[in-house]
Amino acid sequence: MRYIKELHEGENISEIYFCKSKVVAKTKTDKTYYSLVLQDKTGTIDAKVWNLSGGIDHFEALEYIYVDAQVTVFNNQNQLNVSRIRRAREGEYEVSEYMPCSPYKTEDMFDSLLKLVADVENPYLHDLLSAFFVENEEIVKEFKKHSAAKSVHHGFIGGLLHHSLFVAKNCEFLAKQYPILKKDLLITAALLHDIGKLKEISDFPENDYTDEGQLLGHIVIGAMWIGGECDKIQGFPKKLRDELLHCILSHHGEYEYGSPKKPAIIEALVLSFVDDLDAKVETFTELLQANEDTAGWRGFNRLLDSNGRKTES
Numbered sequence: 636m637r638y639i640k641e642l643h644e645g646e647n648i649s650e651i652y653f654c655k656s657k658v659v660a661k662t663k664t665d666k667t668y669y670s671l672v673l674q675d676k677t678g679t680i681d682a683k684v685w686n687l688s689g690g691i692d693h694f695e696a697l698e699y700i701y702v703d704a705q706v707t708v709f710n711n712q713n714q715l716n717v718s719r720i721r722r723a724r725e726g727e728y729e730v731s732e733y734m735p736c737s738p739y740k741t742e743d744m745f746d747s748l749l750k751l752v753a754d755v756e757n758p759y760l761h762d763l764l765s766a767f768f769v770e771n772e773e774i775v776k777e778f779k780k781h782s783a784a785k786s787v788h789h790g791f792i793g794g795l796l797h798h799s800l801f802v803a804k805n806c807e808f809l810a811k812q813y814p815i816l817k818k819d820l821l822i823t824a825a826l827l828h829d830i831g832k833l834k835e836i837s838d839f840p841e842n843d844y845t846d847e848g849q850l851l852g853h854i855v856i857g858a859m860w861i862g863g864e865c866d867k868i869q870g871f872p873k874k875l876r877d878e879l880l881h882c883i884l885s886h887h888g889e890y891e892y893g894s895p896k897k898p899a900i901i902e903a904l905v906l907s908f909v910d911d912l913d914a915k916v917e918t919f920t921e922l923l924q925a926n927e928d929t930a931g932w933r934g935f936n937r938l939l940d941s942n943g944r945k946t947e948s
Contacts, residue, residue, distance in 0.1 A: 636732060640677035642706045642713055649703050651723045653733040653840060655679060657696040673702070673715065675733045678925070682715035690719035697840055699723035699733065734839045737793035741779050744796050751803050751826065757819040759871045760879075764823055766864050767830065777833050782842050784832075788917045788938070792839055798913060799826055805909045813905075820875070821902045824882035828906060831857030854893060858883045878902070886910050919943060 637650045652673035660670050669684035669691075682704065684691060694700050703719035737744070752764045767774055783789035783798040803825035810818035834856050835848030847856065858880050865876045881903055887894035888907035898904040918938050923945050932944045 636675075638677040639673070639675050639680045639713075642680070644706055644708045644713065646706050647704070648706065648715075649701070651699055651701050651728050652680075654694065654696050654698050654700050655840075657694075669717075671715075671717070673700075676731070676735055680713055680715055681709075682717050684717045684720065686718070690721075691717075692721040694720060694722050699728050701727070730839070731792070735791035737789075737791060737797040739793070739797060741793050741796065744793070744800050745775075745779055748796065748800050748803070748826065751800075751807065751822055755819045755822055757823075757875075759865075759868055759875060760819050760823040762868050763861070763864055763871075764826060766867070767827065774833070777838075778830075781833055781838070782836060783829060785836060785842060785844065788914045788921070790842065795829060795832055798917070799829055801913050802828065802906070802909050805913065806905060809905055809909070815901060816905060817902055820878060820882070821905060824879055824886070824902060824906050825909070827857065827861055827879075828883055828886045828910060829853060829857065830860060831855070834860075852893065854884060854887065854895065882906050915939060 637648050639652070642648065652675055655672040655674045658670040660668055662668060666685075667687060669687070671682040671684065672679050673682050674680075682702070690703070699722070701721050701723050702715065702717050704715040704717040707714050707716050748768060752761070752768055755761045755764060768778070769775075778799075779796055780792050781795040782791055783794040789795070789798040803822055806821045806825040807818070810816045810821055831853030835845060835851075835853035837843050837845050851859075861883060862876065862880055865871045865879070878900060881896060881898075881900060885894050885896040885898045885903045886906050888898065888911060890897065894907075898907050915938065918936065922933050922936055922939075922943055932942050935942050
């Protein structure tokens, strides 16, 4: 397969890509053309179909298409000049080749998550985690493949598992350094803090906000969902339930970042910092990987609120 990241000006390709978007536009001479964004797991590329007659079969956005094209350069960026298109047939492509994925193996990550669940000693919190990650096969299936964001950080297949695990493991480390922290509460909140994203964001290839996500957001969705599961566990202590839900509701740390509450217990404070840390480390990692052939500074990033470059020492 010719990955988008490997394409060079002047070469001719015949390859399958995922059509992320399709826009029907007009030239200055009123001639209709297609402006496309094509994608594989290494990135995206703009493509133009100037001649719509002949070998351009019908297709839509969010479909896999087989293209014949020449690689050109426009505004210092590679672009495809497409001459032929057909819909790709089932069996001609593997979805994992076209969507960004976690660099870590899914089953290895989930095994690590289950170990964290097994180490939670509080019976109520253990039963709650088991309800999500052991007993419910549908949740497990979705959690393993879901992204953690539309685009900002961990916006890839397995991103939700990746992010949740890293947040929880960092919280586990901090709980060992600071005895004041209630480890079981902190680990439970870390593993569940973004569970609402299963309902806030749709599956790939769309990976976009659902109506529920637009109306409520993952923090509220998650708190409602977790609260409902707590209520199913006989004798679940109300104070523990409230402390856990507070961690969920305050994990973005500040009102301006979407938190309905600011952290008022120490476990919530630590969770908010660790969540922010993991998001920013991943954002910086993705910034460097997207421009790994670029020397020096990589440009301003909104989430980081800074320019960035790779360490040279």
